[in-house]
Amino acid sequence: MAVTLKEVAELAGVSRSAVSRTFTDGASVSARTREKVEKAAKTLGYRPSLIARSLATNRTKLIGLVANNFQNPAFLDVFDLFTSELQKRELRPLLVNLSGETSPRKIVELLRQYSVDGVIVATSTLPTSFATAFQTAGIPVIHTFGKFQANANVHVVGIDNEYCGAMAAQTFAERGYKTVALLGGPESATSTQDRSTGFVQTAKKLGLDVAKISYAENYTYQAGRDAMREVLDDRRVEAVFCGDDLICMGAMDAARAAGQSIPEDIGFLGFNDIGMASWDSYSLTTIRQPIRDIIMSSVELVVGMVENPGRSPEIRLFPCSVIDRGSLRPVTDP
Structure with missing residues (x-):
C-alpha cells in the first residue's frame, strides 16, 4: 500500500497542509517543520504525488515534444538530448509522434488534454503555421529547427x-x-x-x-x-x-x-x-549542424518561457561548419 500524506503528518506531528507545503515548490514552511516532515517521509518511504502537486501549483511540468522522422538516426540523437536535458531540470517530456499528421488541430487538442506547460516542435519539415497553432491555443511554444524568418511570431531556434x-x-x-x-x-x-x-x-x-x-x-x-x-x-x-x-x-x-x-x-x-x-x-x-547547442538553447528558452509566457519571440540561430573527410576532392589552389 502506498504511504499517504496523512500518515506522514501523524508521524511528524504536523498538519497535512504542512506536509503538502513541504513538498510544494516555493511554499512557505519553517525549517523545523521541513526537517520533521522530511524525516518522517524518509522513514515511511513516502513519495509525493506529482499529480496532486500539479493540481496545487497549476503546473504539470510536462513539456510536449512534437516530432517526426523517427526513422532517421539524427533525430534519435535529438530525442536523446532533449529528454535528458528536460529531465535534468525536473521537467517531463511528453513525446508526440506526428506519423504523417500535418494538421496541428488534433495535436493541439491532445496536448491541451494533458495540460502541458509548454511545447517544443522539433522538426524542420512542418510549416511555421504548425507552431503558431499552439501559440494561438495559449500554449507556450518553441519551433526548434524551424524556418528562419525576420518577423517570426513564435520562438525559433535553429540555423539559417x-x-x-x-x-x-x-x-x-x-x-x-x-x-x-x-x-x-x-x-x-x-x-x-x-x-x-x-x-x-x-x-x-x-x-x-x-x-x-x-x-x-x-x-x-x-x-x-x-x-x-x-x-x-x-x-x-x-x-x-x-x-x-x-x-x-x-x-x-x-x-x-x-x-x-x-x-x-x-x-x-x-x-x-x-x-x-x-x-x-x-x-x-x-x-x-550544431545539434547540441540548438537543443540546449531550446530547453533554456522553454524553461524561461513557461515562467514568463508573455516574453517576446526570439530567433536564435547557430553557425554550421564543413567537416572535411574523403567524399570530395581536395581544395584547389587559387
Missing part, C-alpha cells in the same frame, strides 16, 4: 538553412567542381526549400552549372538511393549536395553500384554530421 545551401555551393567551387547537383530531402520541408534556394542562387553566382535537382521522398537511406538514380542519368554531374547524411549515404551506394568511384568520378557533400558519417565506408564530407 539558406546560408547553409550557399556554403555547399561555395564548398564545391573551392574544390574546382563545375557541374553539380542537388539531392534534397522532401520537397515540402521548409529546410529543403531554403537550402535549395541558397545552393542554386550561390552556385549561379559562382559560375557553377546546377545540372540536376532531385528530392528524396523522406529522410532515409533507401529514399536517397532511389533518388540518386535520377541524378545518375546525367553523366556530367561531378558532385552532389545532399540535404541529409542518411540520404547521402544511400546516394553514395547508388553511385558505387553504377560503377562510379568516390570522389574520383563523383563527389558527395552531406548535411548534419551524424555518427555514421565518419565511418570508413563513407568518410563523408558534410555540413555539421
